[in-house]
Amino acid sequence: MGPDGSGYSGLVLEKLSSLDIKVGDRVKIHHDGRDFQGILMPRSQVGADPYHLVLKLDNGYNTGIKIDAATIITKSKSSRVKKPKTTETVQKLNPLLPTVLVMSTGGTIASRVDYRTGAVNPALTAQDLYDSVPELQDYANINAQVAMSILSENIRTSDWTKIAKIIAKEIKEGETDGVVIAHGTDTMGYTAAALSFALQNLPVPIAIVGSQRSSDRPSSDASLNLTGATNLVGRTDVAEVMVVMHAQTDDSYLYAHRGSRVRKLHTSRRDAFQSVNSYPLFRIEENEIEELSTPLLRRDPKRVLTVKPQFEELVALVKTYPGIDGKIVDYFVDNGYRGIILEGTGLGHVPDTLQSSLKKAVDSGLVVAMTSQCIHGRVNMDVYRSGVELLEIGVVPCQDMIAETALVKLMWLLANTKTSEQAGTLMYTPLAGEIEVRSEYPQYDADVEMY
Amino acid sequence: MGPDGSGYSGLVLEKLSSLDIKVGDRVKIHHDGRDFQGILMPRSQVGADPYHLVLKLDNGYNTGIKIDAATIITKSKSSRVKKPKTTETVQKLNPLLPTVLVMSTGGTIASRVDYRTGAVNPALTAQDLYDSVPELQDYANINAQVAMSILSENIRTSDWTKIAKIIAKEIKEGETDGVVIAHGTDTMGYTAAALSFALQNLPVPIAIVGSQRSSDRPSSDASLNLTGATNLVGRTDVAEVMVVMHAQTDDSYLYAHRGSRVRKLHTSRRDAFQSVNSYPLFRIEENEIEELSTPLLRRDPKRVLTVKPQFEELVALVKTYPGIDGKIVDYFVDNGYRGIILEGTGLGHVPDTLQSSLKKAVDSGLVVAMTSQCIHGRVNMDVYRSGVELLEIGVVPCQDMIAETALVKLMWLLANTKTSEQAGTLMYTPLAGEIEVRSEYPQYDADVEMY
Numbered sequence: 062m063g064p065d066g067s068g069y070s071g072l073v074l075e076k077l078s079s080l081d082i083k084v085g086d087r088v089k090i091h092h093d094g095r096d097f098q099g100i101l102m103p104r105s106q107v108g109a110d111p112y113h114l115v116l117k118l119d120n121g122y123n124t125g126i127k128i129d130a131a132t133i134i135t136k137s138k139s140s141r142v143k144k145p146k147t148t149e150t151v152q153k154l155n156p157l158l159p160t161v162l163v164m165s166t167g168g169t170i171a172s173r174v175d176y177r178t179g180a181v182n183p184a185l186t187a188q189d190l191y192d193s194v195p196e197l198q199d200y201a202n203i204n205a206q207v208a209m210s211i212l213s214e215n216i217r218t219s220d221w222t223k224i225a226k227i228i229a230k231e232i233k234e235g236e237t238d239g240v241v242i243a244h245g246t247d248t249m250g251y252t253a254a255a256l257s258f259a260l261q262n263l264p265v266p267i268a269i270v271g272s273q274r275s276s277d278r279p280s281s282d283a284s285l286n287l288t289g290a291t292n293l294v295g296r297t298d299v300a301e302v303m304v305v306m307h308a309q310t311d312d313s314y315l316y317a318h319r320g321s322r323v324r325k326l327h328t329s330r331r332d333a334f335q336s337v338n339s340y341p342l343f344r345i346e347e348n349e350i351e352e353l354s355t356p357l358l359r360r361d362p363k364r365v366l367t368v369k370p371q372f373e374e375l376v377a378l379v380k381t382y383p384g385i386d387g388k389i390v391d392y393f394v395d396n397g398y399r400g401i402i403l404e405g406t407g408l409g410h411v412p413d414t415l416q417s418s419l420k421k422a423v424d425s426g427l428v429v430a431m432t433s434q435c436i437h438g439r440v441n442m443d444v445y446r447s448g449v450e451l452l453e454i455g456v457v458p459c460q461d462m463i464a465e466t467a468l469v470k471l472m473w474l475l476a477n478t479k480t481s482e483q484a485g486t487l488m489y490t491p492l493a494g495e496i497e498v499r500s501e502y503p504q505y506d507a508d509v510e511m512y
Numbered sequence: 513m514g515p516d517g518s519g520y521s522g523l524v525l526e527k528l529s530s531l532d533i534k535v536g537d538r539v540k541i542h543h544d545g546r547d548f549q550g551i552l553m554p555r556s557q558v559g560a561d562p563y564h565l566v567l568k569l570d571n572g573y574n575t576g577i578k579i580d581a582a583t584i585i586t587k588s589k590s591s592r593v594k595k596p597k598t599t600e601t602v603q604k605l606n607p608l609l610p611t612v613l614v615m616s617t618g619g620t621i622a623s624r625v626d627y628r629t630g631a632v633n634p635a636l637t638a639q640d641l642y643d644s645v646p647e648l649q650d651y652a653n654i655n656a657q658v659a660m661s662i663l664s665e666n667i668r669t670s671d672w673t674k675i676a677k678i679i680a681k682e683i684k685e686g687e688t689d690g691v692v693i694a695h696g697t698d699t700m701g702y703t704a705a706a707l708s709f710a711l712q713n714l715p716v717p718i719a720i721v722g723s724q725r726s727s728d729r730p731s732s733d734a735s736l737n738l739t740g741a742t743n744l745v746g747r748t749d750v751a752e753v754m755v756v757m758h759a760q761t762d763d764s765y766l767y768a769h770r771g772s773r774v775r776k777l778h779t780s781r782r783d784a785f786q787s788v789n790s791y792p793l794f795r796i797e798e799n800e801i802e803e804l805s806t807p808l809l810r811r812d813p814k815r816v817l818t819v820k821p822q823f824e825e826l827v828a829l830v831k832t833y834p835g836i837d838g839k840i841v842d843y844f845v846d847n848g849y850r851g852i853i854l855e856g857t858g859l860g861h862v863p864d865t866l867q868s869s870l871k872k873a874v875d876s877g878l879v880v881a882m883t884s885q886c887i888h889g890r891v892n893m894d895v896y897r898s899g900v901e902l903l904e905i906g907v908v909p910c911q912d913m914i915a916e917t918a919l920v921k922l923m924w925l926l927a928n929t930k931t932s933e934q935a936g937t938l939m940y941t942p943l944a945g946e947i948e949v950r951s952e953y954p955q956y957d958a959d960v961e962m963y
Binding site: 389 | 663664665666667668669672696697698699702776777778779780781784823825827828829830831833834835836839840843847855856857858859860861862863864865884885886887888889890891892896897898916919923
């Protein structure tokens with residue numbers, strides 16, 4: 062960072078200082094025959110050179126502009142940053158529309174960029190929602206609640222408990238036809254899995270929704286995801302936990318993925334979320350909602366929700382790699398952990414150097430279960446000796462369950478079963494569509510590959 | 513497992529015992545109006561029921577057959593299992609063909625299933641190769657060597673060193689126009705990355721090749737991958753480390769992926785290997801080889817190979833998740849580790865509970881570098897406060913490098929640089945095509961998204 066905290070140094074800092082321009086000011090730059098206008102942003106990248114400054118343009122994008130001695134920088138007088146209207150309009154209830162609980166937890170979808178600092182603030186009120194996405198009123202009567210305001214990388218198991226309890230309370234009061242949860246995308250898949258297990262026998266649908274671009278950017282996916290999710294949970298007869306996000310990089314349509322089967326598979330693209338080892342449940346295009354896979358449960362207001370919101374945090378996820386030391390497994394055993402999800406290689410293998418530590422872990426009462434770092438496909442530990450030996454030790458194969466869901470499921474099972482043995486057995490029993498148990502050896506079918 | 517070690521119990525074991533049928537015997541089964549013939553396989557799946565037996569059919573597939581009291585089982589007199597010919601033919605050198613070193617390390621591609629035990633044995637000699645894939649002779653004069661015979665989940669950094677040294681020796685002797693390495697698929701991506709760094713300034717190409725089905729199965733991809741790789745390294749003018757595998761689930765064509773950019777992305781499919789954040793280098797279809805991306809190096813027999821085969825094993829890969837405890841990071845610091853690759857969420861974030869431990873790790877001299885568990889896309893730690901804070905601590909962003917390559921690269925750097933600081937800097941410097949460094953802020957382009 063530069064001496065003034067702006068991140069600028071050298072020529073750029075000199076020029077800015079001489080003109081009394083600070084981060085957050087609106088500036089005009091004339092360089093090499095071209096003009097740029099926007100808000101001066103701070104610079105924090107490691108190894109930032111002293112020749113570029115960064116503007117947030119009016120179209121919402123940041124851009125870097127190379128500065129030399131000939132560049133002309135001028136400070137604009139007025140800020141033209143659009144501010145959201147915060148009128149005091151109270152939405153009138155429409156008796157013909159469903160009632161949807163929209164809960165915000167933080168994350169990009171519930172954030173606005175503070176142009177003065179460049180920071181993203183995760184704060185959204187009911188009023189903010191109406192202001193930013195007024196078309197929500199066309200789909201439902203909205204009951205908006207702020208559950209928490211954090212970036213999703215910081216969400217912990219206790220937050221899953223809190224979210225599950227709020228939803229359960231609202232559903233049990235009987236006024237809610239569906240739930241939309243605005244959530245950061247970083248750990249949205251984990252939370253979706255957590256709610257899939259914590260809220261059993263759902264009478265109404267729950268859609269978790271996020272955005273890959275903050276709501277105040279013209280390229281934001283927030284509005285479409287939010288209206289699509291609201292439309293889905295208000296109208297369709299499904300009663301599952303889902304994730305609703307863009308299916309394409311453009312705004313053409315959305316997918317609703319099963320909460321126990323979805324993963325963020327790209328750092329930045331709008332279609333980052335994908336169903337893994339399964340198909341999406343719904344395709345949502347404007348007002349058309351197409352059912353792609355059969356839901357596990359259909360909407361039924363009379364069904365009684367079962368709430369089991371507790372999670373055991375002493376469960377580790379260990380991705381294996383060449384050279385991994387068995388002592389890492391010992392660490393978890395020695396520190397009171399109750400379970401380990403392995404992310405092994407291929408069909409569910411680990412280096413043989415881990416074997417004795419894994420045996421010790423199982424013998425000490427930990428549930429040790431196997432997923433694959435391949436992401437796609439099913440573990441099958443019967444094919445090679447190394448897999449068979451792990452089965453013999455007592456490592457539980459997680460079949461086609463993704464690692465993140467396996468972690469959450471084991472955290473949930475260990476908090477909600479009487480014995481670890483029971484938890485181990487339930488790990489390979491489907492509870493929320495997270496596993497497809499293929500009969501061990503399917504009936505003869507020449508076209509079916511066995512693994 | 514059943515009382516006799518075959519894995520069978522109950523009715524099935526009774527029937528088999530009364531007929532004196534053992535695992536490995538050829539049997540005929542008449543059940544429910546249908547006939548099945550094949551070799552009786554052992555059964556080892558956890559919780560196997562007592563009603564099915566498993567046959568390896570003549571087409572190579574295993575199948576489960578439900579047995580009841582009415583099922584007729586008969587033992588066949590002769591085994592019709594095809595055995596490979598092991599003639600003593602010595603291949604004549606063809607002066608018009610290139611010379612290719614084919615090295616086996618083990619894995620499915622260098623394995624045969626032992627029908628008596630069902631185990632896969634990773635052992636392949638030069639003679640085995642000619643026997644199983646005689647068409648290799650049409651592409652090259654083969655110099656075959658067995659480097660080791662292990663399943664790739666057990667390969668360690670010392671094996672990478674051994675493989676690199678053998679290849680270097682052969683290349684330096686000047687008789688080798690290209691190298692093919694038969695390798696298990698589980699850690700093939702890791703080894704490909706390791707050789708990409710260990711063997712610099714390559715004069716000739718290296719292709720690592722595996723198979724997802726063992727060579728004696730009719731559905732095996734071994735033969736096509738092996739001939740495709742041999743053809744590629746003998747004929748094309750590239751000089752890089754690559755992985756050559758099926759591009760499709762059928763046998764239509766292969767891809768050659770850059771060794772530092774490839775990942776096993778499916779547990780069982782033949783097209784499991786994919787280039788991540790980059791395009792494949794070549795498309796190989798029968799005798800047509802199409803260059804898809806520009807190689808970093810072209811073949812040049814006069815170029816002098818630089819060999820740096822050492823790796824530091826005290827580097828950890830840590831995938832983060834909700835609830836992860838900072839003490840896990842402390843463990844590595846306290847146990848003499850020299851580096852940690854984080855597989856964070858989204859654009860490169862970790863739970864804030866890890867921050868103080870990460871700061872301690874960096875302050876203790878460990879290189880801590882960030883990749884994303886999203887697999888696809890680039891980390892960008894400038895967008896959110898949580899990323900910026902990690903940069904300020906000194907966490908190195910790995911840009912668009914995949915986690916497995918980042919791990920191998922840091923293992924290699926820490927064994928081949930004088931200081932950890934130097935290793936940290938080189939982590940974000942491209943050395944083997946593993947990173948594309950996008951200029952920090954690209955020149956103005958309305959179509960380019962900044963993250």
